[in-house]
Amino acid sequence: MTESAIRTELLTRDFGSVRAVDAVTLEVPRGEIFGFLGPNGAGKTTMIRLLLGLLDPTEGSARVLGHDTRTDSDAIREQTGALLEHTGLYERLSAIDNLDYFGRIWRIPGPDRKARVQELLTRLGLWDRRGEQVVKWSRGMKQKLAVARALLHRPSLIFLDEPTAGLDPVAAAALRDDLAGLAEHEGVTVFLTTHNLAEAEKLCDGIGVIRGGRLIAVGAPRELRERRGGRQVEVVGRGFGVDLVAVLRAQAGVQGAEVKKDRLVVVLSDGVEVAPLVGILVRGGAEVEEVRKDSASLEEVFLTLMEEK
Amino acid sequence: MIGDVLTVMRKEWKEIMAMGGAQRGRFQLLVFVGIMGVFLPWQFGPKWVTSPAVIGAWGWVPVVLVSTIIADSFAGERERHTLETLLASRLTDSAILFGKMAAAVAYGWGLTLAGLIVGWITVNVANRGGGLLLYSPTTAIGALVLSFFGALLASAGGVLVSLRAQTVRQAQQTLSIATMVILFVPVFGVQGLPDDVKQRLATWAIRAGTLKLMLTGLAVLAAVDLLLVFAARARFRRSRLVEG
Numbered sequence: 001m002t003e004s005a006i007r008t009e010l011l012t013r014d015f016g017s018v019r020a021v022d023a024v025t026l027e028v029p030r031g032e033i034f035g036f037l038g039p040n041g042a043g044k045t046t047m048i049r050l051l052l053g054l055l056d057p058t059e060g061s062a063r064v065l066g067h068d069t070r071t072d073s074d075a076i077r078e079q080t081g082a083l084l085e086h087t088g089l090y091e092r093l094s095a096i097d098n099l100d101y102f103g104r105i106w107r108i109p110g111p112d113r114k115a116r117v118q119e120l121l122t123r124l125g126l127w128d129r130r131g132e133q134v135v136k137w138s139r140g141m142k143q144k145l146a147v148a149r150a151l152l153h154r155p156s157l158i159f160l161d162e163p164t165a166g167l168d169p170v171a172a173a174a175l176r177d178d179l180a181g182l183a184e185h186e187g188v189t190v191f192l193t194t195h196n197l198a199e200a201e202k203l204c205d206g207i208g209v210i211r212g213g214r215l216i217a218v219g220a221p222r223e224l225r226e227r228r229g230g231r232q233v234e235v236v237g238r239g240f241g242v243d244l245v246a247v248l249r250a251q252a253g254v255q256g257a258e259v260k261k262d263r264l265v266v267v268l269s270d271g272v273e274v275a276p277l278v279g280i281l282v283r284g285g286a287e288v289e290e291v292r293k294d295s296a297s298l299e300e301v302f303l304t305l306m307e308e309k
Numbered sequence: 310m311i312g313d314v315l316t317v318m319r320k321e322w323k324e325i326m327a328m329g330g331a332q333r334g335r336f337q338l339l340v341f342v343g344i345m346g347v348f349l350p351w352q353f354g355p356k357w358v359t360s361p362a363v364i365g366a367w368g369w370v371p372v373v374l375v376s377t378i379i380a381d382s383f384a385g386e387r388e389r390h391t392l393e394t395l396l397a398s399r400l401t402d403s404a405i406l407f408g409k410m411a412a413a414v415a416y417g418w419g420l421t422l423a424g425l426i427v428g429w430i431t432v433n434v435a436n437r438g439g440g441l442l443l444y445s446p447t448t449a450i451g452a453l454v455l456s457f458f459g460a461l462l463a464s465a466g467g468v469l470v471s472l473r474a475q476t477v478r479q480a481q482q483t484l485s486i487a488t489m490v491i492l493f494v495p496v497f498g499v500q501g502l503p504d505d506v507k508q509r510l511a512t513w514a515i516r517a518g519t520l521k522l523m524l525t526g527l528a529v530l531a532a533v534d535l536l537l538v539f540a541a542r543a544r545f546r547r548s549r550l551v552e553g
Contacts, residue, residue: 015552052397053547054393054397054547054551055548055551055552056548073547074399074401077397077398080397082394082397084393084397085390085393086393087394088391088394088395090320090389090391091389092324092327092328093323093324093327097320101320102398104316105316105398105400106398106399107312133327149394159397
């Protein structure tokens, strides 16, 4: 059986009296794009530092690509790539010099190194400006170059710490597309931290939600939506009076019902039929124009999780 | 390990040359060689080659040269947010540390050697017709070894300071003070000694001769260098740097 790319067991890290990561048990299969969601200061960056062996855990353990982070971190760094909180580019140097340096660090032979640098820069649309000092580049271009650097040595696993943070929506969408394309093309496992929920929903096969250092939910995006939000139905129309909404709430399988402007939002348990509920509304005097079935968005799931005590 | 050290050295050199623009970097090197290799030897004449005092003078040059760049080694990486990415690479602690130190030593020592050679040519050009002047073997070897140990002293001490400093400016300030202390404490320390002690030291120095004095000085410097290199290696911890 192939070992998971990442497996943590009650992983904990304290900084003085502050517990940054609190007993996180997690498993990320190989080949998956895994999103680690959480608000600022939730422990996402500390988690990456622990997984790279840059920090030792206070308690618990972690294995990355089969290596213990405490005793074998050199082997982990040998097989992984990282785009951390900052791009980490040498801005006085050109794009070519930056990638050449890291290619040499990873001991890629000269001709292969040149070919790989050209391949990545071309694919990311940076080849024409390869000789310029990076300091002259836009933030989006720098971020792309940092992604190229993380993938240069064809690692089995890459860590991306908020890769689209600070980018405008167009640049962020372009980078997301590049990331998805590169991950698919290169076949790497991606561990991605973000607080951009749309990004996570578009890119990730699996998601973990962290709050105050604790992992509070984990699963595929669809699973999380279903588990937390249930199925959601929007009924567009008029005449959703307080009494009628109360009748609806009393029905079996109805988790909640709320009027928002000209629509009634009903959250249902799995397996509950929608048609009988619409019938109750119509018989109660409501004018129903349209009924839309939908799951709760990941954003709603996330906000619910953040509000839970 | 050697390959990794050379990789780090190569990048450090590129950054040193690109500091404030590549043209400015080359201009600064030319200014140094112009002053130490042409202007001063021309002014001093044959004494620039024949005097044993040359050894002491060339011992200081690499210290000053290395001090100007070594502050940037770790504090600069921290300030420009490149340190953590470097630490997340496959490079070992030793390769990163020794690569940075070696780049600074090569810079300081290399320029010193260039100054020595160009200075020797300048003196002989200025003294043409008076016969070929050569450094004595003691002076030549003494200057080479002392300047190397001087460069290593500034490099290892500078790395220690740079590892602790949050900014390049802070590292530069600390290094400036340390350089002044190293320069002035021995001078004022000897002046402050009682006369009979000074007398005994002077007698010992005269009896010992240039060679023994130089060897003693080199042995002390080598011991201090070794101590600083070990201290820097012990101080270099990835987790400490990431937290710091």
